[in-house]
Amino acid sequence: NAGVTQTPKFRILKIGQSMTLQCTQDMNHNYMYWYRQDPGMGLKLIYYSVGAGITDKGEVPNGYNVSRSTTEDFPLRLELAAPSQTSVYFCASSYRTGHIFYEQYFGPGTRLTVT
Amino acid sequence: GENVEQHPSTLSVQEGDSAVIKCTYSDSASNYFPWYKQELGKGPQLIIDIRSNVGEKKDQRIAVTLNKTAKHFSLHITETQPEDSAVYFCAASSRGGSEKLVFGKGTKLTVNP
Numbered sequence: 012n013a014g015v016t017q018t019p020k021f022r023i024l025k026i027g028q029s030m031t032l033q034c035t036q037d038m039n040h041n042y043m044y045w046y047r048q049d050p051g052m053g054l055k056l057i058y059y060s061v062g063a064g065i066t067d068k069g070e071v072p073n074g075y076n077v078s079r080s081t082t083e084d085f086p087l088r089l090e091l092a093a094p095s096q097t098s099v100y101f102c103a104s105s106y107r108t109g110h111i112f113y114e115q116y117f118g119p120g121t122r123l124t125v126t
Numbered sequence: 127g128e129n130v131e132q133h134p135s136t137l138s139v140q141e142g143d144s145a146v147i148k149c150t151y152s153d154s155a156s157n158y159f160p161w162y163k164q165e166l167g168k169g170p171q172l173i174i175d176i177r178s179n180v181g182e183k184k185d186q187r188i189a190v191t192l193n194k195t196a197k198h199f200s201l202h203i204t205e206t207q208p209e210d211s212a213v214y215f216c217a218a219s220s221r222g223g224s225e226k227l228v229f230g231k232g233t234k235l236t237v238n239p
Contacts, residue, residue, distance in 0.1 A: 015169075042225050051135070051231060051232070052231055053132075053215060053229040053230055053231040053232050054170070054215065054229040055229075056226065056227075056228075059225070059226065061225060069226070070127075070228075101169050101170070103169075105225065107225070112158060112219070112225055114160060114172040114175060115160075115172075115227065116172075117162075117169030117170045117171065118169050119168060119169050120167075120168070120169050
């Protein structure tokens with residue numbers, strides 16, 4: 012298993028440009044997440060999904076959109092990039108057995124700079 | 127919503143010493159508390175977790191303790207090694223379901239040879 016993969020690894024955007032960060036997992040996990048990590052600030056949840064066709068906002072969703080058409084893929088869309096979106100973005104996935112949730116597996120991250 | 131405080135933000139120890147990182151949480155309904163290690167340029171990786179029905183859990187040199195009454199939990203690393211140097215994050219499940227986690231701001235641990 013490759014686990015959680017993210018592309019691209021690095022990207023520089025100009026203010027106002029758009030882009031999609033790709034995330035794929037091959038573990039058949041129902042739950043997927045997007046986080047942003049700013050220096051000294053931990054991980055903040057942007058959006059998450061509990062299954063194909065279902066998404067919900069996290070703590071910091073403004074300026075982002077997501078979709079979940081398949082179990083494997085969970086792309087994150089930035090429509091009008093702003094300098095405040097400069098960050099490292101992590102995708103993660105998880106699963107549940109009954110009422111027990113298990114660990115979140117993280118991808119390697121995408122470092123995004125908006126100038 | 128849930129709030130997780132983590133201390134210290136940086137920690138430097140000598141190889142062989144123990145390291146302790148502490149976290150407090152605000153939501154008494156939280157029931158899952160994982161600890162993640164993040165090496166430079168990589169994604170976080172789970173090193174140990176504990177659920178609210180357990181007070182302590184050990185895995186070789188790593189242990190986690192949970193005090194539900196005081197709403198705090200701690201990571202203990204014994205016999206530290208240089209390869210333990212990394213950023214460590216605690217997290218707690220948020221109100222509404224364990225599928226969501228709230229993370230602390232991280233502790234940068236440096237183990238000096």
